[in-house]
Amino acid sequence: MKKFMVMAAGLMMAAVLGACAPTARNTGETSEHGTAPAGAAQQETVDGVAEKESMVVTDADPTVTVCVYSVKSDKSGLKQNMDGIDGDELDAQELLDKMAEVGVIEEGITVDKFEQKDGALTLDLSSLKESSDKLVVMAIANTFIQNYEAKTLELSVAGEKIGDGPMSFEKNYKKVN
Structure with missing residues (x-):
């Protein structure tokens, strides 16, 4: 056998x-x-x-691939969305506009101030209706921190700081309590 x-x-x-x-x-x-x-x-x-x-396309407009975090439909956490923005380098306003396009924030929000220094980002927005929504704020923080390869983000709306201080990337974004 x-x-x-x-x-x-x-x-x-x-x-x-x-x-x-x-x-x-x-x-x-x-x-x-x-x-x-x-x-x-x-x-x-x-x-x-x-x-x-x-x-081989020689006359194509350059695009930057970005990762935009959005709130899950059941509000249990965030999900990742890969997309592209026009241009050959990352722009804070265009990234914010992409977040509005995906439905994370309302349209028409502008970047009043954006600074990047030593791995720390400072972002001041013109307005944000959902500034008290923990998931929306986390989506903004994760989106900017990941795309700019930063460590922290200080977010403010019309000069008023959001949160208790600098925010870091939330690794457990898929399931938030």
């Missing part, structure tokens, strides 16, 4: 290795679907299927 099991295992291994063996490469200019689109850079193909085709 042992011999049979060893032989069966050997046959199965040979079949698996045979299926994983490399195949001949086709380095022609076209794939089996025709020619590559204008402006596309085409890599080598395996068995006629393109491994990678990437469009």
Whole structure:
């Protein structure tokens, strides 16, 4: 019985290795679907299927990928939203506008003051209806601290400080009591 099991295992291994063996490469200019689109850079193909085709776009506007925290619908915590803002560097007003677009804060809020120094951010907003909502304030803090790779955020609205002092990134944002 042992011999049979060893032989069966050997046959199965040979079949698996045979299926994983490399195949001949086709380095022609076209794939089996025709020619590559204008402006596309085409890599080598395996068995006629393109491994990678990437469009080369030279006139695209630059964007910055940002992480925006928003309040969960059941108000039990925060969730992460990945998005992009136009430009080639991060801008506090555009990040705030993205938070309004996602629905974290109301639209029309402007950044009155923004400073970044030694890992500490200072942000003064023109208004914020939800300034007493712990989750909204936490969403703003986590969004700015993460995107600016800071340690703390001092948040104020129209010059009035929010919270007991500098806020740090809340690691347990998914479930808040």
